[in-house]
Amino acid sequence: MARRVPLLPIASASSEPPLTITDSWDRIEKAYGHSLADDVRQRIYEKTKSFAYFEVFERTARPLQDAIDIVSTVRGTANSLQNALAGSFKGSVDASYYAESLIKRNVRDPRLKVPRYSCGPFDALSGVLTSLAVACNVALGEMESADAPGRREGECWENWIRSLTRISQENRLPWRVSKGSDKSAQESPFTMLVAALHECVPKDARRHHHSNAALAKAINEARRQSKRDA
Numbered sequence: 367m368a369r370r371v372p373l374l375p376i377a378s379a380s381s382e383p384p385l386t387i388t389d390s391w392d393r394i395e396k397a398y399g400h401s402l403a404d405d406v407r408q409r410i411y412e413k414t415k416s417f418a419y420f421e422v423f424e425r426t427a428r429p430l431q432d433a434i435d436i437v438s439t440v441r442g443t444a445n446s447l448q449n450a451l452a453g454s455f456k457g458s459v460d461a462s463y464y465a466e467s468l469i470k471r472n473v474r475d476p477r478l479k480v481p482r483y484s485c486g487p488f489d490a491l492s493g494v495l496t497s498l499a500v501a502c503n504v505a506l507g508e509m510e511s512a513d514a515p516g517r518r519e520g521e522c523w524e525n526w527i528r529s530l531t532r533i534s535q536e537n538r539l540p541w542r543v544s545k546g547s548d549k550s551a552q553e554s555p556f557t558m559l560v561a562a563l564h565e566c567v568p569k570d571a572r573r574h575h576h577s578n579a580a581l582a583k584a585i586n587e588a589r590r591q592s593k594r595d596a
Contacts (some may be wrong), residue, residue: 372430372509377423385418387566388412397562399555400539409533414563417526421571434509441502451488452588523573524588531589532562543585548554557582 381537387394395401403431426578431529452466470487478487479495534541560565564572 373424373427374430374433375427377427379422379426381424383418383568383571385566387414387563390562390566391566394562395561398540398559401490402539403537406533406537406539410530410563413529413533414567417522417529418567418571420436421522421567424519426569430509434506437502437505437509441499441506444498444502446497448492448499451492451495454488520573523571523584524591527585527588530563531556532553534559543582545586552580553578557585560585 391402391407456462466488473487477492531541533539534556543554543556561575561578561581564575574580
């Protein structure tokens with residue numbers, strides 16, 4: 367079982383993934399070996415649509431470490447600039463006073479404009495950099511905490527399998543899948559239902575579909591994972 371990997375809580379998708387289940391019910395029911403009432407069809411459609419939609423984000427979300435690296439770089443730059451500003455006035459008192467007075471007189475940014483007898487623009491900028499560094503520290507703490515967002519590869523698919531299992535159970539339809547690798551497991555009605563539904567979702571969203579034996583094994587693993595999570 368793949369480990370949970372901290373991922374960004376956001377991801378980009380170019381468009382909503384296509385779903386071709388609407389015109390495929392005859393084929394799905396034939397594979398399943400059972401007719402499906404309209405309300406059962408609707409529930410299966412909604413769960414399959416949800417799986418296809420969210421699976422894209424699970425697959426394309428970037429590692430949280432990318433954001434951690436960016437914030438760390440910003441913090442390091444802020445600290446380096448602040449140290450550089452402090453080191454700029456280590457010369458003679460007269461030279462430091464003259465240099466800062468010229469900078470203060472010629473600064474144009476209103477955020478660095480300060481009263482004549484108060485701190486200079488370098489002190490004002492240093493204060494901003496301190497605030498920025500503190501904000502970076504807080505952000506890093508949030509991202510590196512145990513509650514940071516994370517996912518396990520295939521989690522959306524497993525949730526979909528469990529949803530289909532509940533729908534089948536609640537409507538007294540076949541849902542059991544043998545734990546062996548024999549023909550009964552590979553061709554169980556539920557395994558064939560999932561295999562048929564796989565044909566309705568984008569290829570990149572399909573998992574364990576290279577053989578019915580692999581699919582049956584993955585279905586049982588998804589159900590076991592639900593018990594471990596509980």
